[in-house]
Amino acid sequence: MILLAVGLIATGAVLSFRWRSAGSDPVLTVRYRTDAPAATDVAHPWLEVINTSDRTVDLRDVTLRYHYTADGGAAYGANCVQTALRCSNITLKIAAAKTRAPKADHYLQIGFTGSAGSLEPGGTSQGIGLQLYRVDHRQMEQANDHSFNAEDTTYQESERVTAYLGGTHVWGEEPDGETPTAGKSPTAVPRTSASGHAGGEPPAGVLFDDFAYSGPGDPALTSHGWEVRESEGGPGIKGTWSSKAISFPAGEAGGSGQALRLEAGTDGTEEGTRQAEFHSSRPVFLTGTLVARVYLSDKPVSGKDGDHIAQSFFAISPDHESTKYSELDYEYLPNGGWGRYGPLLDTTSWRDAGRGDRVTRSRNQKFGGWHTLAVTAVGGTTTYSVDGQQVFTSGSRHFPRERMNIDVSSWFIDLPFKGSRSWEMKVDWLYYRSGEAMSAQDAEGAAAALAAGGTHYVNTLPTE
Numbered sequence: 001m002i003l004l005a006v007g008l009i010a011t012g013a014v015l016s017f018r019w020r021s022a023g024s025d026p027v028l029t030v031r032y033r034t035d036a037p038a039a040t041d042v043a044h045p046w047l048e049v050i051n052t053s054d055r056t057v058d059l060r061d062v063t064l065r066y067h068y069t070a071d072g073g074a075a076y077g078a079n080c081v082q083t084a085l086r087c088s089n090i091t092l093k094i095a096a097a098k099t100r101a102p103k104a105d106h107y108l109q110i111g112f113t114g115s116a117g118s119l120e121p122g123g124t125s126q127g128i129g130l131q132l133y134r135v136d137h138r139q140m141e142q143a144n145d146h147s148f149n150a151e152d153t154t155y156q157e158s159e160r161v162t163a164y165l166g167g168t169h170v171w172g173e174e175p176d177g178e179t180p181t182a183g184k185s186p187t188a189v190p191r192t193s194a195s196g197h198a199g200g201e202p203p204a205g206v207l208f209d210d211f212a213y214s215g216p217g218d219p220a221l222t223s224h225g226w227e228v229r230e231s232e233g234g235p236g237i238k239g240t241w242s243s244k245a246i247s248f249p250a251g252e253a254g255g256s257g258q259a260l261r262l263e264a265g266t267d268g269t270e271e272g273t274r275q276a277e278f279h280s281s282r283p284v285f286l287t288g289t290l291v292a293r294v295y296l297s298d299k300p301v302s303g304k305d306g307d308h309i310a311q312s313f314f315a316i317s318p319d320h321e322s323t324k325y326s327e328l329d330y331e332y333l334p335n336g337g338w339g340r341y342g343p344l345l346d347t348t349s350w351r352d353a354g355r356g357d358r359v360t361r362s363r364n365q366k367f368g369g370w371h372t373l374a375v376t377a378v379g380g381t382t383t384y385s386v387d388g389q390q391v392f393t394s395g396s397r398h399f400p401r402e403r404m405n406i407d408v409s410s411w412f413i414d415l416p417f418k419g420s421r422s423w424e425m426k427v428d429w430l431y432y433r434s435g436e437a438m439s440a441q442d443a444e445g446a447a448a449a450l451a452a453g454g455t456h457y458v459n460t461l462p463t464e
Helices: 220-224 441-453
Strands: 028-034 046-053 062-068 075-085 091-100 104-112 126-133 161-165 167-169 208-209 226-228 261-266 276-280 288-296 308-317 329-331 344-352 357-365 369-378 383-386 388-395 405-412 421-434 457-459
Touching: 028 161, 028 167, 046 062, 046 161, 075 091, 075 104, 075 220, 126 457, 208 441, 220 226, 261 276, 261 369, 261 405, 288 308, 288 441, 308 421, 329 369, 329 383, 329 441, 344 383, 344 388, 357 388, 357 405, 369 441, 421 441
Parallel strands: none
Antiparallel strands: 028 046, 046 126, 062 104, 062 161, 075 126, 091 104, 161 167, 208 421, 208 457, 226 276, 261 421, 276 405, 288 369, 288 421, 308 329, 308 405, 329 344, 344 357, 369 383, 383 388
8 A cells, every 4th residue: 555645735724634545445444432322311333443554644633523413403522531641642633524414414523633643554552432412412313423333332433423534525325325446625614723722733741621521421521530529527507419410401602512510409408408529530729720600699590689608719728737728718708608798709818727827818799690700829829810800819828738639619608598599600720830830811712622623631740
């Protein structure tokens, strides 16, 4: 087999190859399997890319498309659950097909960052475990999806999944019946650099998540380092933390973008109360800049107003009795609490929770709606800002002394009256840059670029 590659570099452009084969052998082969039935809440396509050429293939030049029908025109989401390449190096985009076919009006496009590496001749990506689901979390029907095959429960070559190399269609049958042709003009599958960082790749020390998950039981949550709390203890109404209070609806911009939603509800009794907490499964934040796009509520989404509810975004030591205890808090109390009238936004840096060693500042104003909350801890100073405006600064005594978990929670301080009601808090995305000061605006730009490029999750933090 003879392969020819022609590259062109223009200012600001990415090197693009046009591959063609002198014979009929494919340049790439895609294998597929599924472990989900045709009617399911979440589709589980597993894909494997094999380099069947005699030339090394850079994975960032490879794009795959999984073709499906969007049932009832619903918005779909997708995530990566497992891969030897690391999910941080997988990009996922959902798009409407330019030409509708009987079993495909949309496709999930899978790409790779430069950190995914390359495939030597005969090399394999190994299995890439993906999930595809409706953002409204209703059941989906895969029988009318071009790329789905219920019989492929073990890896089989699949021409229903298409592959492109440098923009050229090199494997599989398009839903309209087209198959790769030697010398065929490239399909418009651009490789873009949209990491929001110089050089096109997120640097070491970055955690980003835009919360593309199918639900609180999604295995991707665990593999991405998150936990949903169901344990006993406080604060608030003890023993009422529930995974049922966590969901992932459409995000601030709508469409296929998603958000983390925490819904705390009660009927005024301890037995009828449900609180919500979502946190990292290990301590990851010591110094640097932590930014999140957060929705705070001034009123309940249902029922009577008047609860003393706390909506919190914070970093905290995993052990409350640690001699190096550290905690950095945003806490919004729309109706006040602990004998104080609301609305209140408290920003607090803690040194010892048991002894009440803290410094804090309260702002007596409404903060309902979407806001960008940022906390920067660098050089012995911790700074809190809301929508780019500094609201509080603390000094070296209350500066972090050990790594902390990242946490979001919504809980009731007390239960002042009977009757059913619920409150919601949402997080559209979270971005952490370890060890460095970063403006909220720059963090917003980096997060937006990652999401636009199909990167739902990045973790280049140290493993220790």
